[in-house]
Amino acid sequence: MRPIIFLLFAFVGVTGVVGSTAAGPGRADEEAAPIFGVKIPPGYRDWRLISVAHEAGNLNDFRAILGNDVAIEAYREGRLPLPDGAMIARLAWSYDPSEENNKVFGRAQSFVAGPPINLQLMVKDSRKYAATGGWGFAQFKDGKPAAEAVHETCFPCHERVNARDFVFTRYAP
Amino acid sequence: MRPIIFLLFAFVGVTGVVGSTAAGPGRADEEAAPIFGVKIPPGYRDWRLISVAHEAGNLNDFRAILGNDVAIEAYREGRLPLPDGAMIARLAWSYDPSEENNKVFGRAQSFVAGPPINLQLMVKDSRKYAATGGWGFAQFKDGKPAAEAVHETCFPCHERVNARDFVFTRYAP
Numbered sequence: 027m028r029p030i031i032f033l034l035f036a037f038v039g040v041t042g043v044v045g046s047t048a049a050g051p052g053r054a055d056e057e058a059a060p061i062f063g064v065k066i067p068p069g070y071r072d073w074r075l076i077s078v079a080h081e082a083g084n085l086n087d088f089r090a091i092l093g094n095d096v097a098i099e100a101y102r103e104g105r106l107p108l109p110d111g112a113m114i115a116r117l118a119w120s121y122d123p124s125e126e127n128n129k130v131f132g133r134a135q136s137f138v139a140g141p142p143i144n145l146q147l148m149v150k151d152s153r154k155y156a157a158t159g160g161w162g163f164a165q166f167k168d169g170k171p172a173a174e175a176v177h178e179t180c181f182p183c184h185e186r187v188n189a190r191d192f193v194f195t196r197y198a199p
Numbered sequence: 200m201r202p203i204i205f206l207l208f209a210f211v212g213v214t215g216v217v218g219s220t221a222a223g224p225g226r227a228d229e230e231a232a233p234i235f236g237v238k239i240p241p242g243y244r245d246w247r248l249i250s251v252a253h254e255a256g257n258l259n260d261f262r263a264i265l266g267n268d269v270a271i272e273a274y275r276e277g278r279l280p281l282p283d284g285a286m287i288a289r290l291a292w293s294y295d296p297s298e299e300n301n302k303v304f305g306r307a308q309s310f311v312a313g314p315p316i317n318l319q320l321m322v323k324d325s326r327k328y329a330a331t332g333g334w335g336f337a338q339f340k341d342g343k344p345a346a347e348a349v350h351e352t353c354f355p356c357h358e359r360v361n362a363r364d365f366v367f368t369r370y371a372p
Contacts, residue, residue: 071372074244078251078263078292083308090251090263090371119251119371127367130359135256139371186303194300198263198292198312199244 059164059171061178064149066166067094070115074098077198080121080137087118088139091195097150107160107191112150114193118143144172148184148193159185159192232337232344234351237322239339240267243288247271250371253294253310260291261312264368269323280333280364285323287366291316317345321357321366332358332365 058065073092081087093101097112120140127136144167152160163180165172184192231238246265254260266274270285293313300309317340325333336353338345357365 072247075248075263075265077312078261079297079312080253080261080294080310081308082310083306085308088251088253090248092248117371121253124252126360130356130367133256135254135258137253137255138369139250139252142372183303187299194303196311198290199315 056169057171059147059166059177060174062149062155062158062162062164064147064162064164066145066147066164066169067113067115067149070094070113070145070147071117073113073115075198076101076114077195079195082121085118086121087143088121088137089119090117090139091115092117101197108150108193110150110152110160112148114148114195116146116148116195118146143167159188161192229342230344232320232339232350233347235322235328235331235335235337237320237335237337239318239320239337239342240286240288240322243267243286243318243320244290246286246288248371249274249287250368252368255294258291259294260316261294261310262292263290263312264288265290274370281323281366283323283325283333287321287368289319289321289368291319316340332361334365 056066070092073094076091076093076098079089079091081089092115094111094113097108097114100106100108100112119142122138122140123134124136124138127138128134144165147162147164147166149155149162149164150160151162155162158181161181161184163177163184165176165180181192184194187194190196229239243265246267249264249266249271252262252264254262265288267284267286270281270287273279273281273285292315295311295313296307297309297311300311301307317338320337320339322328322335322337323333324335328335331354334354334357336350336357338349338353354365357367360367363369
């Protein structure tokens with residue numbers, strides 16, 4: 027019996043360590059976003075990649091969409107709606123031409139991620155967020171949540187992709 | 200003593216499990232790329248994000264640049280040159296306008312990752328690849344390496360960013 031008990035104990039210990047050493051912003055004492063009460067999940071910058079996007083026009087940003095383990099596994103299995111516990115982080119940076127790359131290539135072709143713009147989060151909890159498709163939404167800049175008025179715009183836009191479980195991003199293989 | 204031994208034992212066990220359940224392509228029996236002999240590292244699709252990019256012009260692709268743990272840690276600490284064992288995976292997809300997103304937004308603004316184009320890899324081994332800045336290079340499409348002539352073009356281009364340890368991509372926070 028003893029080895030099994032120690033193994034289980036060690037497993038929990040190791041899992042805890044992996045979680046707490048995850049780098050990047052997001053601490054438990056950070057401010058919660060209005061309406062949905064979502065906080066920045068610790069270690070979100072270590073999550074795996076779902077896909078990338080560029081929104082032109084007014085936004086003109088570069089995006090990476092990351093998912094926690096629950097989200098990534100459901101995406102890869104093509105399971106919709108995403109299960110409770112799924113979390114998606116959308117990181118946006120300025121969409122910048124890369125002068126240094128263009129110089130090397132000898133032509134203007136390279137666009138890279140510039141300074142961070144903001145962080146958006148979607149958190150699946152079908153009971154807590156039953157009124158908004160099971161999703162809680164949040165937007166942060168430099169660790170600070172955006173105003174309530176901003177958070178009022180999340181669901182009306184995501185509601186239009188209700189056939190895709192209110193998520194715009196598809197998985198990039 | 201006993202708990203410590205079991206803890207260590209369990210740690211190795213857990214680490215092994217995490218490694219072997221990493222999803223995505225890349226198997227040990229896959230073909231090695233010419234010149235550098237680089238194979239697709241198992242689980243590379245689970246690596247953490249370094250940054251994103253868009254190459255316009257002839258390439259017109261969308262890119263995510265992922266790094267293994269060695270690469271990510273060095274990047275985050277701003278350590279150049281990257282140490283031996285660092286591996287970088289550059290995934291490229293078609294740079295596609297998203298009709299479905301544009302319909303929702305009511306304007307043409309959204310670009311997303313379309314079908315995969317290819318996978319490029321950089322593997323740091325300062326002894327094995329001493330003649331090419333310590334880097335081995337590889338390009339794959341659908342798990343198959345590109346021709347030798349393609350691989351002859353890797354270093355002459357990356358050599359131009361030797362001040363950045365031959366790597367174009369900077370870390371996106």
